[in-house]
Amino acid sequence: MADWLKECAIQTVVMESTGVYWIPLYQILESQGFEVELVNARHVKNVPGRKTDVSDCQWLQRLHTYGLLSGSFRPEDSICVLRSFWRHRDTLIRYASSHVQHMQKALTEMNIQLHKVISDITGLTGMRIIKAILAGERDLVTLAHMRDPRIKSSKTRKVIIT
Numbered sequence: 001m002a003d004w005l006k007e008c009a010i011q012t013v014v015m016e017s018t019g020v021y022w023i024p025l026y027q028i029l030e031s032q033g034f035e036v037e038l039v040n041a042r043h044v045k046n047v048p049g050r051k052t053d054v055s056d057c058q059w060l061q062r063l064h065t066y067g068l069l070s071g072s073f074r075p076e077d078s079i080c081v082l083r084s085f086w087r088h089r090d091t092l093i094r095y096a097s098s099h100v101q102h103m104q105k106a107l108t109e110m111n112i113q114l115h116k117v118i119s120d121i122t123g124l125t126g127m128r129i130i131k132a133i134l135a136g137e138r139d140l141v142t143l144a145h146m147r148d149p150r151i152k153s154s155k156t157r158k159v160i161i162t
Contacts, residue, residue: 001025002032010034014064016041016056017072026074037064037071103130124148 005013013029015022017038029036039060063069075083100122104115112133118126125148132146 002029002034005029005034006032012037012064014039014060014069014071016060037069038074039069040072118147118151125151 012035014037015026018041022038026036026038060069074080103121107114107121107130114121114126114129118129120126121130125146128146128148129143132143137143
């Protein structure tokens with residue numbers, strides 16, 4: 001595509017920044033030396049009669065020709081990579097917290113009130129007790145002895161297991 005645009009003597013490219021589909025195209029065109037501008041779709045969508053992608057493209061081309069489009073801010077590549085990692089990290093943290101909530105719900109449904117005894121069921125003590133329960137251990141005293149010494153709850157505090 002970039003070669004074809006060069007053959008047509010195109011120097012600037014304008015595209016809407018909707019979704020994530022524009023990112024690889026943007027990067028390819030920019031690396032090939034084109035001046036690429038991203039425009040916010042909300043700034044150009046309120047024009048009557050535009051019904052197809054082709055007419056959208058023609059409308060963007062016309063507005064760009066008249067100089068009526070302003071490009072969105074796009075940081076340099078190193079910042080984009082950093083932002084991608086940061087967003088991915090945020091997503092993984094959200095996924096992890098929802099998985100912990102699923103674990104707590106499953107334990108509660110099995111009438112194991114572990115969260116009332118320890119604050120973090122994914123910590124050392126919580127995982128040790130959960131693994132023991134999964135291995136078949138049901139003796140409360142044995143499970144209580146698996147706690148880390150730093151846990152504030154006493155060994156005598158009961159966890160209900162049925």
